[in-house]
Amino acid sequence: xxxxxxxxxxxxxxxxxxxxxxxxxxxxxxxxxxxxxxxxxxxxxxxxxxxxxxxxxxxxxxxxxxxxxxxxxxxxxxxxxxxxxxxxxxxxxxxxxxxxxxxxxxxxxxxxxxxxxxxxxxxxxxxxxxxxxxxxxxxxxxxxxxxxxxxxxxxxxxxxxxxxxxxxxxxxxxxxxxxxxxxxxxxxxxxxxxxxxxxxxxxxxxxxxxxxxxxxxxxxxxxxxxxxxxxxxxxxxxxxxxxxxxxxxxxxxxxxxxxxxxxxxxxxxxxxxxxxxxxxxxxxxxxxxxxxxxxxxxxxxxxxxxxxxxxxxxxxxxxxxxxxxxxxxxxxxxxxxxxxxxxxxxxxxxxxxxxxxxxxxxxxxxxxxxxxxxxxxxxxxxxxxxxxxxxxxxxxxxxxxxxxxxx
Amino acid sequence: xxxxxxxxxxxxxxxxxxxxxxxxxxxxxxxxxxxxxxxxxxxxxxxxxxxxxxxxxxxxxxxxxxxxxxxxxxxxxxxxxxxxxxxxxxxxxxxxxxxxxxxxxxxxxxxxxxxxxxxxxxxxxxxxxxxxxxxxxxxxxxxxxxxxxxxxxxxxxxxxx
Amino acid sequence: xxxxxxxxxxxxxxxxxxxxxxxxxxxxxxxxxxxxxxxxxxxxxxxxxxxxxxxxxxxxxxxxxxxxxxxxxxxxxxxxxxxxxxxxxxxxxxxxxxxxxxxxxxxxxxxxxxxxxxxxxxxxxxxxxxxxxxxxxxxxxxxxxxxxxxxxxxxxxxxxxxxxxxxxxxxxxxxxxxxxxxxxxxxxxxxxxxxxxxxxxxxxxxxxxxxxxxxxxxxxxxxxxxxxxxxxxxxxxxxxxxxxxxxxxxxxxxxxxxxxxxxxxxxxxxxxxxxxxxxxxxxxxxxxxxxxxxxxxxxxxxxxxxxxxxxxxxxxxxxxxxxxxxxxxxxxxxxxxxxxxxxxxxxxxxxxxxxxxxxxxxxxxxxxxxxxxxxxxxxxxxxxxxxxxxxxxxxxxxxxx
Numbered sequence: 014x015x016x017x018x019x020x021x022x023x024x025x026x027x028x029x030x031x032x033x034x035x036x037x038x039x040x041x042x043x044x045x046x047x048x049x050x051x052x053x054x055x056x057x058x059x060x061x062x063x064x065x066x067x068x069x070x071x072x073x074x075x076x077x078x079x080x081x082x083x084x085x086x087x088x089x090x091x092x093x094x095x096x097x098x099x100x101x102x103x104x105x106x107x108x109x110x111x112x113x114x115x116x117x118x119x120x121x122x123x124x125x126x127x128x129x130x131x132x133x134x135x136x137x138x139x140x141x142x143x144x145x146x147x148x149x150x151x152x153x154x155x156x157x158x159x160x161x162x163x164x165x166x167x168x169x170x171x172x173x174x175x176x177x178x179x180x181x182x183x184x185x186x187x188x189x190x191x192x193x194x195x196x197x198x199x200x201x202x203x204x205x206x207x208x209x210x211x212x213x214x215x216x217x218x219x220x221x222x223x224x225x226x227x228x229x230x231x232x233x234x235x236x237x238x239x240x241x242x243x244x245x246x247x248x249x250x251x252x253x254x255x256x257x258x259x260x261x262x263x264x265x266x267x268x269x270x271x272x273x274x275x276x277x278x279x280x281x282x283x284x285x286x287x288x289x290x291x292x293x294x295x296x297x298x299x300x301x302x303x304x305x306x307x308x309x310x311x312x313x314x315x316x317x318x319x320x321x322x323x324x325x326x327x328x329x330x331x332x333x334x335x336x337x338x339x340x341x342x343x344x345x346x347x348x349x350x351x352x353x354x355x356x357x358x359x360x361x362x363x364x365x366x367x368x369x370x371x372x373x374x375x376x377x378x379x380x381x382x383x384x385x386x387x388x389x390x391x392x393x394x395x396x397x398x399x400x401x402x403x404x405x406x407x408x409x410x411x412x413x414x415x416x417x418x419x420x
Numbered sequence: 421x422x423x424x425x426x427x428x429x430x431x432x433x434x435x436x437x438x439x440x441x442x443x444x445x446x447x448x449x450x451x452x453x454x455x456x457x458x459x460x461x462x463x464x465x466x467x468x469x470x471x472x473x474x475x476x477x478x479x480x481x482x483x484x485x486x487x488x489x490x491x492x493x494x495x496x497x498x499x500x501x502x503x504x505x506x507x508x509x510x511x512x513x514x515x516x517x518x519x520x521x522x523x524x525x526x527x528x529x530x531x532x533x534x535x536x537x538x539x540x541x542x543x544x545x546x547x548x549x550x551x552x553x554x555x556x557x558x559x560x561x562x563x564x565x566x567x568x569x570x571x572x573x574x575x576x577x578x579x580x581x
Numbered sequence: 582x583x584x585x586x587x588x589x590x591x592x593x594x595x596x597x598x599x600x601x602x603x604x605x606x607x608x609x610x611x612x613x614x615x616x617x618x619x620x621x622x623x624x625x626x627x628x629x630x631x632x633x634x635x636x637x638x639x640x641x642x643x644x645x646x647x648x649x650x651x652x653x654x655x656x657x658x659x660x661x662x663x664x665x666x667x668x669x670x671x672x673x674x675x676x677x678x679x680x681x682x683x684x685x686x687x688x689x690x691x692x693x694x695x696x697x698x699x700x701x702x703x704x705x706x707x708x709x710x711x712x713x714x715x716x717x718x719x720x721x722x723x724x725x726x727x728x729x730x731x732x733x734x735x736x737x738x739x740x741x742x743x744x745x746x747x748x749x750x751x752x753x754x755x756x757x758x759x760x761x762x763x764x765x766x767x768x769x770x771x772x773x774x775x776x777x778x779x780x781x782x783x784x785x786x787x788x789x790x791x792x793x794x795x796x797x798x799x800x801x802x803x804x805x806x807x808x809x810x811x812x813x814x815x816x817x818x819x820x821x822x823x824x825x826x827x828x829x830x831x832x833x834x835x836x837x838x839x840x841x842x843x844x845x846x847x848x849x850x851x852x853x854x855x856x857x858x859x860x861x862x863x864x865x866x867x868x869x870x871x872x873x874x875x876x877x878x879x880x881x882x883x884x885x886x887x888x889x890x891x892x893x894x895x896x897x898x899x900x901x902x903x904x905x906x907x908x909x910x911x912x913x914x915x916x917x918x919x920x921x922x923x924x925x926x927x928x929x930x931x932x933x934x935x936x937x938x939x940x941x942x943x944x945x946x947x948x949x950x951x952x953x954x955x956x957x958x959x960x961x962x963x964x965x966x967x968x969x970x971x972x973x974x975x976x977x978x979x980x981x982x
Contacts, residue, residue: 089729270612346724349964446683446913478944490909531952554636
């Protein structure tokens with residue numbers, strides 16, 4: 014493991030074997046430019062990567078916003094946007110244009126600097142996360158050796174932006190929303206981090222590509238199936254990440270029926286759009302992290318074949334998780350703030366600690382690539398699921414359909 | 421119990437405070453009582469087992485004409501157990517309409533009394549929070565009185581349209 | 582003396598003191614169901630006190646009424662509870678009719694056909710009103726989808742109302758002495774058959790939908806966590822505050838004016854009155870938000886059953902309007918109450934024998950139920966306030982009149 018210094022950051026990009034960007038710059042661009050100082054090559058790689066990501070990644074929210082509206086429409090027996098473009102496909106673009114031309118209102122009593130800064134903090138942080146996500150073997154901006162740690166750190170900074178937005182708006186609803194958000198995100202970081210830790214304990218590396226590399230032997234080598242504890246950890250990770258990105262049933266910071274719109278009540282125009290884009294970017298990012306950590310990342314589902322692997326496989330799996338989030342959002346009501354905290358502190362955190370203990374013991378018993386471990390793990394998961402189903406079925410069947418008495 | 425029996429019970433108990441049983445008009449017949457005794461009579465009506473008027477259906481101020489004498493508060497009471505009802509009427513002087521509040525006996529009266537205060541200017545003594553309810557706090561006059569004349573302007577806005 | 586003082590002053594007392602925050606919820610707020618303003622005194626998320634301020638939708642119904650003839654008042658009752666306007670029309674017409682019946686000299690009877698039409702339409706309107714309440718309650722608690730499901734079904738009902746009276750929201754359909762004939766529907770005609778068939782089709786479609794809504798929202802565990810045990814209104818409290826209708830039955834009082842003081846032709850129909858009970862498996866206690874909500878869901882089934890009974894009997898022949906020379910009740914006064922979807926809707930009418938009333942007071946069920954909010958909401962959370970408002974199901978048009 015190399016040391017984590019800014020200089021090594023550049024070097025790593027240059028040295029990373031199979032990094033398409035550095036290859037491209039070294040082999041194609043630099044030879045064509047005479048007397049090009051080689052040291053500047055890294056800078057060129059940086060610019061190329063950044064340029065591509067700045068161009069491509071903001072398109073994700075554009076697509077996701079439309080997808081969300083269409084998915085919601087589907088759930089609700091309506092058609093969703095249909096007017097702009099064929100089947101309403103250009104609706105988000107039209108909304109974007111509208112938002113750009115809207116009045117940029119700044120509350121006169123608010124803290125102007127913080128108010129202006131907050132959307133950029135959130136926006137920048139949620140996009141910085143994309144730097145460490147391995148979309149495929151080649152497409153990764155920077156393959157840190159501490160990739161997942163970096164992601165956790167950066168995504169925690171988002172809460173700063175939320176608090177800045179809420180505080181500087183000088184609105185009581187915004188303040189309530191931002192404080193709710195602070196409490197929620199800080200709380201749910203813990204089960205999130207702990208469930209990531211179970212993966213790291215099995216893999217023994219913080220690097221995203223290393224984590225993916227251990228899952229290269231097809232479906233059953235995915236970390237979610239490696240041990241019953243990672244299976245549990247995946248669900249804790251997924252639910253916590255919904256809470257992290259403030260979506261129903263955990264959308265208390267922006268609960269429109271309670272506190273109007275939470276921390277972004279006072280924002281309008283493009284600043285509001287930045288929050289909006291950041292929210293969808295976040296959603297994609299946490300799903301991508303979930304796929305990378307638990308669902309095999311860019312590796313295919315069959316050992317030795319590249320079936321559903323690479324970039325398309327990765328994107329399909331990620332969008333699957335995103336769809337699950339949308340499904341939950343349009344089905345479930347919202348939790349109350351104390352119930353939210355109960356869920357985190359009384360259930361998720363103890364289970365996460367139990368997971369870590371269990372993973373440690375699992376790691377002592379089985380080797381990482383032990384075929385037996387996967388078999389035993391899958392058996393335990395299967396038996397556990399069946400018994401959970403039976404127990405749940407009994408609980409729910411015992412609850413009779415409540416009938417009011419008739420006289 | 422029908423109205424005559426209730427009237428008899430009240431008359432025996434309270435004597436002078438129960439003024440008369442009004443059966444002249446069509447529709448509901450009412451018992452007229454003096455305003456000062458409303459709390460005692462209400463408590464009696466609620467707490468006596470054979471009466472047990474546990475709900476106040478409606479409390480309304482009434483102003484029948486611009487004259488002074490036809491100004492009143494009307495209580496419509498109902499008993500869930502015995503399924504009988506009674507209408508109490510308390511005539512009030514329009515110049516100084518004051519009577520004790522029954523909001524501690526039936527909580528329905530809380531807002532209904534505020535409404536009567538708001539629209540008729542009837543002051544309910546002992547009401548904990550007698551403010552205007554439907555109209556703005558700085559509105560002048562009591563609009564449902566028959567002699568009410570609407571102001572020309574309210575905060576610079578023309579009122580008659 | 583001085584030395585003791587100095588030692589005392591060194592003791593630093595830690596007084597954790599948090600400021601209370603006063604927040605105005607409304608009059609423009611997504612889930613106060615109109616223009617209700619709540620003055621919230623908050624300690625963090627906990628509500629120390631919630632003071633309702635009403636009057637933002639006050640349209641002087643009572644003052645207007647004094648200057649209008651009785652038939653002219655009916656459209657104003659539409660604007661009271663605009664979600665269940667048929668029931669409001671009916672409540673007012675019933676009061677006027679009762680007062681006119683008290684006059685011995687003139688005699689008139691409301692035609693059978695009109696009575697059947699009234700019950701049919703008002704029960705459909707009750708379903709529409711409860712559907713709206715169900716949908717918005719889901720939305721208040723963060724579930725968006727039930728809202729659109731409810732509106733999809735309500736839309737079909739509104740189309741039916743449009744067929745019968747030409748309006749979708751403010752109907753002015755039920756008149757004094759009968760129902761409006763503005764869209765003629767001859768007894769036994771193809772129009773009538775089509776209309777009844779459409780209602781039957783809707784009922785066949787709608788009855789299974791109630792179970793689907795129960796699956797979607799009522800049995801949802803997050804929904805029950807949000808509503809079960811929240812803001813318990815005891816039976817005594819409900820009676821004292823004058824909460825009526827589903828709110829009273831949600832508090833466990835077995836009381837329905839349609840059954841206990843049958844007006845019109847309700848005594849001819851066989852229907853149950855849902856009353857809340859403790860449900861230990863769920864933790865629901867009588868009088869909590871969940872019970873109030875569930876009563877409405879069950880009442881929709883009963884309304885469907887009443888409509889089905891009417892459809893089975895068929896509408897009787899005859900006119901839909903009584904022979905009335907003029908609407909001129911005798912000198913007198915009357916308080917009459919009927920069971921609107923939100924509870925006991927009373928009209929207190931004072932007449933001096935002229936075509937215009939001297940005094941009309943609308944006793945609105947929401948008005949009384951809303952006055953309980955201040956006591957119900959103490960010590961709960963901001964999110965619970967929303968749950969309470971949704972569960973007592975207010976319509977501000979009726980509260981402010």
